[in-house]
Structures are given as C-alpha cells and as structure tokens.
Amino acid sequence: MxxxxxxxxxxxxxxxxxxxxxxxxLVFFMLIGRMDATAPFEVTPAVAVTGSDMPGGxxxxxxxxxxxxxxxxxVVDADVAIARLRDLLTxxxxxxxxxxAHRRAPLSEVLPLVARIExxxxxxxxxxxxxxAP
Amino acid sequence: xxxxxxxxxxxxxxxxxxxDLDMIPxxxxxxxxxxxxxxxxxxxxxxxLGAEGAVFLRGRPIxxxxxxxxxxxxxxxxxxxxxxxETQALVSLMDLLTGAGAGSVRLLRVAEP
Numbered sequence: 001m002x003x004x005x006x007x008x009x010x011x012x013x014x015x016x017x018x019x020x021x022x023x024x025x026l027v028f029f030m031l032i033g034r035m036d037a038t039a040p041f042e043v044t045p046a047v048a049v050t051g052s053d054m055p056g057g058x059x060x061x062x063x064x065x066x067x068x069x070x071x072x073x074x075v076v077d078a079d080v081a082i083a084r085l086r087d088l089l090t091x092x093x094x095x096x097x098x099x100x101a102h103r104r105a106p107l108s109e110v111l112p113l114v115a116r117i118e119x120x121x122x123x124x125x126x127x128x129x130x131x132x133a134p
Numbered sequence: 135x136x137x138x139x140x141x142x143x144x145x146x147x148x149x150x151x152x153x154d155l156d157m158i159p160x161x162x163x164x165x166x167x168x169x170x171x172x173x174x175x176x177x178x179x180x181x182x183l184g185a186e187g188a189v190f191l192r193g194r195p196i197x198x199x200x201x202x203x204x205x206x207x208x209x210x211x212x213x214x215x216x217x218x219x220e221t222q223a224l225v226s227l228m229d230l231l232t233g234a235g236a237g238s239v240r241l242l243r244v245a246e247p
Contacts, residue, residue, distance in 0.1 A: 029146040046221050049233060050158075054155050054157040107217050108217035124161070125159070125161035128157055129155070129158055129225055
C-alpha cells in the first residue's frame with residue numbers, strides 16, 4: 001500500500017526579524033534627525049571653525065540671501081516676525097533664538113535683526129553656522 | 135504592528151533634517167553681562183570690517199596673519215562691521231579672532247540711518 005506523501009509545509013514567514021530591523025531603523029532616524037522647520041527658501045549658513053554644538057529646540061528665524069525672513073518655516077515680514085517673537089519670548093525669556101542667515105546675506109539684514117531681538121529681552125541669540133571640514 | 139512602524143519610519147525619514155549645524159552666540163544673557171569682567175589692561179582693539187570683507191586696523195588693511203599676531207593675548211576685541219559686508223565675512227573674522235586667542239569678541243553696531 002502506498003501512502004500519500006504529506007504535503008510539504010512552507011515555513012511560516014518570519015515577521016519578527018523584520019519588525020526588529022524596522023524598529024532599529026526607526027530609532028536610528030529619530031536619534032540622528034532634527035525636527036526643525038526648514039525655510040521655504042535656500043539658506044546656506046556661513047562656515048565657521050569655532051562654532052559650538054547647537055542644542056535642540058528654540059525658534060529659528062531664517063534670513064535669505066536677499067533678506068527675506070521665515071519664522072519657523074513660514075515666510076513673514078520683519079515686523080510680524082518681531083511681534084511673534086515678542087509673544088514667544090514673553091512666555092519664556094530663556095527660549096533660544098536661532099538666526100539662520102544665508103552666508104551671502106548682507107549684515108544690514110542680519111545685525112539690526114539681532115539688535116531688535118535683543119531688545120525684546122532674548123537671552124540666547126545665536127547665529128547658525130556650518131562646521132568647517134577639519 | 136509592522137505597518138505602524140513603517141509609517142513612523144517613513145514619517146521621521148521625510149520630516150527630519152540631517153544637517154550638521156553649529157552655532158555662534160550673538161547676544162549675551164543679561165546675567166552674563168553683569169558678571170563679565172570688563173577690566174582691559176591694554177588699549178581697546180577695534181577692527182573694521184569693510185564691505186568687500188577686508189579688515190582694517192587704524193585705517194590700514196591688515197592680513198589674517200597680522201590679525202592673529204595683533205590679537206594674541208587681547209582679552210577684548212571689537213569689530214566695527216560695514217553693513218554691506220556679507221555674513222560669511224563677519225563669521226570668518228570672528229572665527230579668526232577666536233582662533234587667535236581673543237578673550238571676547240564684540241560687535242559695534244551703528245544705528246540705521
């Protein structure tokens with residue numbers, strides 16, 4: 001008597017290693033990425049050797065090559081930006097204000113802005129730079 | 135489970151920025167200002183940054199090597215920048231001064247006309 005051969009069972013799909021890999025990738029991207037709002041125009045910060053590491057958080061004010069402003073990713077007028085910054089700094093004067101100015105932006109667009117922000121009582125105003133290659 | 139993880143992965147990959155950025159302080163905190171020692175044994179050193187990025191000391195153009203020699207050991211250096219100069223020129227000069235050992239670098243701002 002010939003017995004019918006039992007149908008070959010395909011091994012179950014191993015979903016657990018896939019979850020592990022995806023979870024690892026998720027944690028990796030969460031750690032190395034920054035959730036900063038990007039400016040709607042091109043901003044290439046100046047290159048500096050002596051810059052220090054930038055902490056996360058804070059408000060980012062981007063300045064384009066021609067002096068256009070963007071506050072946390074949305075284009076604004078200088079007066080509107082200052083008004084919004086005043087509100088934010090009134091809530092928390094220790095908030096970090098980052099000025100992300102294009103390297104070719106004239107100082108006439110950057111320095112008066114720093115002065116106005118200082119006048120609002122900001123304690124931490126920093127200029128964003130790109131670290132120079134060693 | 136894997137669907138949710140994949141959605142989160144794509145979200146973080148798309149919305150995050152991966153630029154390596156540093157910062158240069160542009161304003162001193164109020165508490166720091168009151169506690170910073172202002173005693174300067176030498177005459178104040180004022181460097182003027184021209185519109186084209188050239189640096190002048192007492193009206194004479196000065197090279198990067200000369201700046202490093204003049205600044206070495208100075209606790210306090212002041213920059214008077216032209217408002218027509220580019221941001222990179224100012225950052226490069228501040229970089230040079232800090233690298234040469236200047237204790238603190240200050241910016242002298244002229245009021246807008």
